[in-house]
Every structure is written in structure tokens, then in C-alpha cells.
Amino acid sequence: AVPKDFLLAVEALTVSFDGFKAVNDLSLYVDENEIRVIIGPNGAGKTTVLDLICGRTKPTSGSIRFAGEELTTRREYEIVRAGVGRKFQNPSIYEDLTVFENLELSFPRGRDVFGALFFKRDGEVKSRVEEVAGMIFLKDHLGVQAGILSHGQKQWLEIGMLLIQSPRLLMLDEPVAGMSVAERVKTAELLHTIIRNQSVIVIEHDMKFVEDIATRVTVLHQGRVLSEGSMERVKNDPKVIEVYLGH
Numbered sequence: 001a002v003p004k005d006f007l008l009a010v011e012a013l014t015v016s017f018d019g020f021k022a023v024n025d026l027s028l029y030v031d032e033n034e035i036r037v038i039i040g041p042n043g044a045g046k047t048t049v050l051d052l053i054c055g056r057t058k059p060t061s062g063s064i065r066f067a068g069e070e071l072t073t074r075r076e077y078e079i080v081r082a083g084v085g086r087k088f089q090n091p092s093i094y095e096d097l098t099v100f101e102n103l104e105l106s107f108p109r110g111r112d113v114f115g116a117l118f119f120k121r122d123g124e125v126k127s128r129v130e131e132v133a134g135m136i137f138l139k140d141h142l143g144v145q146a147g148i149l150s151h152g153q154k155q156w157l158e159i160g161m162l163l164i165q166s167p168r169l170l171m172l173d174e175p176v177a178g179m180s181v182a183e184r185v186k187t188a189e190l191l192h193t194i195i196r197n198q199s200v201i202v203i204e205h206d207m208k209f210v211e212d213i214a215t216r217v218t219v220l221h222q223g224r225v226l227s228e229g230s231m232e233r234v235k236n237d238p239k240v241i242e243v244y245l246g247h
């Protein structure tokens with residue numbers, strides 16, 4: 001029996017591609033206000049796990065419960081609506097628009113009684129855009145065209161475009177890839193700000209960054225959980241050392 005208070009409870013999850021189990025009987029429990037980092041060698045199944053959680057890939061068996069709701073039977077857009085945000089490695093921002101406009105466009109729209117989409121009142125949108133821009137270190141760049149931002153700033157903007165939708169779980173695939181040291185430090189700061197209200201799952205290869213951010217680390221190997229716990233615990237686990245040195 002699984003305690004009910006996990007934000008995310010993945011149980012016995014398996015997906016086969018032509019008989020090959022990319023994820024094999026995997027269980028994963030993520031708390032509220034947690035930064036969970038998933039590490040593991042190439043091909044371990046890290047990306048596939050995120051694809052399964054966000055509904056992009058459907059499992060062969062197993063369950064994914066999020067805030068008490070079963071996600072495996074849901075469509076991708078329903079999972080977004082349930083509060084799961086996913087950022088891929090390549091930023092998908094609108095380069096010709098300003099930072100403000102990118103964030104404004106991502107603001108969740110409601111539907112009126114006739115089913116038509118509508119934006120919230122301007123004042124509400126503006127204050128939320130400014131709040132998120134502050135979190136992602138772009139408060140002084142609201143009028144700047146997104147295309148001329150640095151690589152790191154573009155990554156933050158995309159995180160902001162997810163944050164403005166107030167997801168309860170944010171999933172990030174190698175968020176600091178290509179970032180400068182200073183940008184990495186600020187990204188760690190951003191993640192710590194985010195988890196005051198939300199949870200984050202990060203796939204990461206940069207072990208220094210993992211040490212800076214992880215509440216807990218899950219090590220995947222051949223589609224299974226090889227080890228789990230604090231970074232300290234995981235990095236001293238003989239099974240983990242063997243997999244990394246043997247690679």
C-alpha cells in the first residue's frame with residue numbers, strides 16, 4: 001500500500017518497444033516541494049520515464065497517480081491541465097516576440113459559458129507576468145525580443161512559460177546544458193524558489209549541479225531503479241559506482 005500524500009506515485013511501470021523493456025517495473029514516489037533528480041547512463045530510460053508521466057508515451061503496464069488521479073488513461077493535454085509541465089531540451093519560445101509577450105501567451109486561458117477562449121483581465125495577467133519574470137531573472141528584460149536573449153535566458157524564459165500556468169509538477173530535461181557557471185548557479189536558485197510551491201523532476205548529467213539541487217536522487221539503469229536516496233548515499237553506493245565506472 002502506498003501512502004496517499006505523495007504528489008506523484010509511479011508504480012510497477014513498464015513500457016516495451018518491440019519486446020525491449022525501456023522502462024521495467026519501475027516505481028517512483030515524489031513528494032510535494034521536492035527536487036527529484038534522475039540520473040543514469042545513456043539509454044537507462046530517463047527520457048522515457050518523463051515521456052510516460054506526461055502522456056507522450058503510453059505504458060504497457062503499471063500506474064501513474066498524480067495528486068490522487070490516475071494519469072495513464074489520460075491524454076497529453078489532460079495531463080497538462082492536471083498540473084504537469086514538461087520542458088524539453090530545445091527551447092520553444094517565440095523568438096520574434098518580447099519576453100512579456102511570450103509569458104502573456106502562455107498565461108492559462110479560461111473558457112466562457114459558450115466555450116470560447118478568453119484571456120483574464122489585463123491587470124491580472126500583467127502582474128502574474130511580472131511576478132514570473134522576477135523569478136526567472138528577466139524582470140528588466142520584459143520588453144526585449146526573446147530571440148536576442150542569451151542561451152541561458154531563453155531556457156529560463158521557457159521555464160517561465162511553464163511556471164505561469166502554475167503546474168504542481170515541473171519536469172526538466174537537462175536544464176543547465178550549455179549554460180555558463182553563473183547561469184547554473186542562478187538556475188539552482190530558481191529551482192529552490194519553485195519548490196516552495198511546486199515539485200520538480202530533473203534529468204541531469206552535471207553531478208556538481210545535481211549536488212546543488214537534489215532533494216533526492218534516483219539512479220536508473222536498464223529501465224530499473226538501481227539506487228535512490230540523498231546524493232551522498234547514492235554516490236557511495238557500490239552498485240552506482242560499478243555502473244558509472246563500467247561505462
Ligand code: ADP
Pocket residue numbers: 017022040041042043044045046047048049
Ligand atoms: P535515457 O534518456 O536514459 O538516455 P531513453 O529513455 O531515451 O534513455 O531510452 C531508453 C531505451 O529505450 C534506449 O535503449 C532507447 O533506444 C529505447 N527507446 C526509447 N524510446 C524508444 C522508442 N520510441 N522506440 C524504440 N526504442 C526506444
